[in-house]
Amino acid sequence: MTNASSLVENQPAPAQSRSPAIEGPLVLKPLRIGNCEIDFPIVQAALSGYSDWPMRVVARSLGAPYTIAEVLIDKFVLELKQRHKTRRHLMVSDEEHPVGGQLMGSDPEQFPAAARKLVEAGFDVIDINFGCPVNTAMGGCRGGYHLSQPKIALEIVARVRDEVPPHLPVSVKMRRGIDDSEESRSNFFQILDGAFDLGAAAITVHGRTVKQKYVGASSWDFLRDVKQHAGDKMIIGSGDVFTAQSCLDMMRYTGVDGVSVARGAIGNPWIFRQARDLAAGQPAFVPDVSEQRRVLGMQRSLCTEIYDDRRVLSTMRKFGIKFAPLHPSYEQVRNAFAAGKTLDAWQAVLDEYYPIGS
Ligand SMILES: Cc1cc2nc3c(=O)[nH]c(=O)nc-3n(C[C@H](O)[C@H](O)[C@H](O)COP(=O)(O)O)c2cc1C
Structure with missing residues (x-):
């Protein structure tokens, strides 16, 4: 996913077309991912090339209530030894709980052992990546590729859910589809519903297609449809949150339960504190x-x-x-x-x- 780093830039949140899903005052509730109670619903995304242990600890110290580590390929996790040079990939420290570990792979059979290793490393939530659009992931039938094969995607969710101890949540990250076709949309909802049925505790949805990569807007209208469809199941929105205000705007416009801050947190780890300030009706903190x-x-x-x-x-x-x-x-x-x-x-x-x- 590292090629995405060249696309990190601050862009304004997109103007969306409909009236907000939430009228009146916006009341932010804690975010619940299974047994994991997260006191504030604006969290830090998995960010390959960025969300290493230092970035996560910094974000936590500045108000991020939950963070996710960089995506790891299942085979790589299985090969990792607790050697000094590589232990950083599985590093979890006391001050960062709750923290998620994220897995990506092609073969449903490889996932459970890798998930078990993330659990042993101390991650509190195991997140499955069905969103990565980069060519190496797509070519290797990983990440976003699974959006084209709901049966395999759901087999992965089922196997990971079976392997991870019941008290630890399993969550999923998806893009809104491979492309804008009807088939893609139908696959998306098949995976979303199937994953919840299999016990996924939360699903993060990035409102861009795999084809879009990072070009063009993330569809907040789509996120809004997803939240309406999912009812009381936990949906975390992703895409085009570059400021603290845009986090609140996404919650109001789409009605999602939480917001995953990605590029908006790179270079501005105060965004979580700023979002807390705005949510409390205070001016946002400006770091001198x-x-x-x-x-x-x-x-x-x-x-x-x-x-x-x-x-x-x-x-x-x-x-x-x-x-x-x-x-x-x-x-x-x-x-x-x-x-x-x-x-x-x-x-x-x-x-x-x-x-x-x-
Ligand atoms: C440099 C970079 C690395 C990313 N790495 C991951 C990752 O490891 N796992 C993941 O699920 N998403 C990853 N993403 C996607 C983001 O979590 C997020 O869904 C996407 O950037 C849309 O949000 P934004 O428009 O607010 O940045 C990455 C995005 C960028 C820009």
């Missing part, structure tokens, strides 16, 4: 430069706990660039982070543009 420094520093120090220096640098360079739009000297900061070739250079950018006491 010193707060930005604190959080970048925190993320770097978390990275050093699990990565070697090379990976700390590549990760923090990427995040530095993503944080830069919040800085008053955006372009200079972005270019300075991009140019840094060592960790000392990265720290020098932090010290120059985010001075202590700023």
Whole structure:
């Protein structure tokens, strides 16, 4: 999924056509994923190339009530050993519960053992990916490919549900279909209904098709139809939430039970705190430069706990660039982070543009 990272950019939420599903004051209720009670319904999505342990811990510290780790391919999970170099993939720490682990694969028979490993690693929810649109996933009959074969998709859900201990929820992530055809829509609802019947505790729906990848709007109208169809089953909406206000707008417009923040959280982990502020009728928190420094520093120090220096640098360079739009000297900061070739250079950018006491 990493090729999606080139598409990370801040875009406005799409204008949708109908009147909102929720009239009057918007009352946000906790989100329930099976036994997992999540105090606030705006959560952090699985983000390949981003939602590693440091990003998740940062998001949790800033108000995200639940996060999901980067998608892992089932075969890869099965090969993972608890070696220092690879343990980061299965890293779960006390302060991040509840946290979801996500699996993607092609063969229903491979999923259960991989799901068991995620459970043993300490993930509280096992999420199944039926949404990834990248060519390698589609070519390998993984992710979004399953939207074209409801029978196999449901066999995966059934096998994972059977394997995961009953007290732990299994959830599913879907796009709204392979494409805009009627067949695709019908497959979508077959998988959605079938997954709930098999015991899925929540389904996250991204309102783009696989064909769309990240081009064009996520259909909030579709999300609204899905929520109406699903009744009291938990639906989490995804797509085009780039600001705290757009999280609330999605809830109001579609009536979904929760919102999954994806690109909107990359470079703005405060989005969860901001959404909590807005939901409480307060102005949204604006992180000043010193707060930005604190959080970048925190993320770097978390990275050093699990990565070697090379990976700390590549990760923090990427995040530095993503944080830069919040800085008053955006372009200079972005270019300075991009140019840094060592960790000392990265720290020098932090010290120059985010001075202590700023
Ligand atoms: C860089 C990137 C990585 C992603 N990785 C995952 C992933 O690992 N698992 C997943 O279910 N979705 C993944 N997604 C999809 C997002 O969770 C989300 O559904 C999508 O970005 C739409 O939301 P947005 O328009 O608000 O960004 C990824 C998206 C991006 C941009």
